[in-house]
Amino acid sequence: MLTAAAARERRFSGIRRVDLRHDLGAIADLIALCFGPRMDAGGRATIREMRALGRLGPLLGLMAMTDDMLRGIGQGFVWVAEGQIVGNVTLFPADFPPELGRTTIIANVAVHPDYRRRGIARRLMAASLEAIRAGGGTAAILQVEAENTGACQLYERLGFRVQRTWHEWRRGTHGPIPPRPLNAPRITLRPPNAWREEYALAARLFPAERGGLGWMRPLHPREFRRSLGRHVLDFLSGTGIERWIIREDRQIAASLWAKSRFGSATTQLTLLVHPARQGTLEAPLLNYAIRRLAVGYRALYCEHPADDAAATAAFERCDFTRRRTLHHMRLDL
Ligand SMILES: CC(C)(COP(=O)(O)OP(=O)(O)OC[C@H]1O[C@@H](n2cnc3c(N)ncnc32)[C@H](O)[C@@H]1OP(=O)(O)O)[C@@H](O)C(=O)NCCC(=O)NCCS
DSSP, X not given: OOOXXXXXXXXXXXXXXXXXXXXXXXXXXXXXHHHGGGOOHHHHHHHHHHHHHHTTTTHHHHHTTTOHHHHHHHTSEEEEETTEEEEEEEEEEOOOOGGGOOEEEEEEEEEOGGGTTSSHHHHHHHHHHHHXXXXXXXXXXXXXXXXXXXXXXXXXXXXXXXXXXXXXXXXXXXXXOOOOOTTOOOOEEOOGGGHHHHHHHHHHHSOGGGTTTBTTBOOOGGGTXXXXXXXXXXXXXXXXXXXXXEEETTEEXXXXXXXXXXXXXXXXXXXXXXXXXXXXXXXXXXXXXXXXXXXXXXXXXXXXXXXXXXXXXXXXHTTOEEEEEEEEEEEEO
């Protein structure tokens, strides 16, 4: 016999807010179905976690108060048809400094293959944007694979614009460690008081209006001059950042950051090369990072603008593999 709630769901068709207590398992199944082959290890782990949590039922409301992933899914919308969840959108608040406005990340946009091209995603997105606006949000951002032309068109028609296109580079742990190049430039640790100079270089290379340093990394001094509070947070989460620079004529000509987290299988790199030195300093810095970091179990990962041809050539030369090309899109509300 159907419960009253199940019977209601059978009759209901259309859009509604996510109800975490009942929907989590079905949303996990839908996302796995829609993104399956393209999902990375992190995505697959999230699906497993969602399915496990989905069995907790009523406790999920409480857990969502402290769990960012659950909170984001709980703030989203689903589309129901014939008693089943066939569409989903998730809304995460971005942890940006308050002076940058209130930005929401849109993720997990998925519609069951049997229900596509009926306007379901468009209406889920429209409801999401309306909810963000009503909640005082000032912008929405999302990332989409450049080759996913259907989704790109969906977002463009809603007013989203590409801020910048990024390649994701990865170098596994199995490749040979290259030798130190002859005439390698001197690479030193960046002193803390050089943060302003490095920030000025980053502002040229990764301007705020093009989305900053990468996905969910707006251009902001906090990335360069880490406060005491941030150091404590990093310590507690087992996060470490090393910053190296190449100085020429007493100026920072290039810089490379390596960020790793305890237990994580990857080290994230950020590469900054002065426009006048592009094509020259990328490879020595990457070579340095490989020799220092690509030993043991950690792979190297870097998202870098696709429009930087010199860096693309250097990543390829240093045996990085291009995994995906993503548009970062934004809509100001
Ligand atoms: C992308 C996706 C969510 C679209 O869902 P949908 O419900 O079919 O989309 P809609 O019917 O609302 O389409 C709205 C508009 O988007 C565009 N669009 C959507 N799918 C498209 C496709 N396959 N090809 C071209 N344009 C497409 C069209 O402009 C369409 O308007 P139209 O039908 O009047 O031409 C769905 O195809 C999906 O789940 N794909 C797999 C997961 C995915 O890639 N998600 C996006 C990740 S960023």
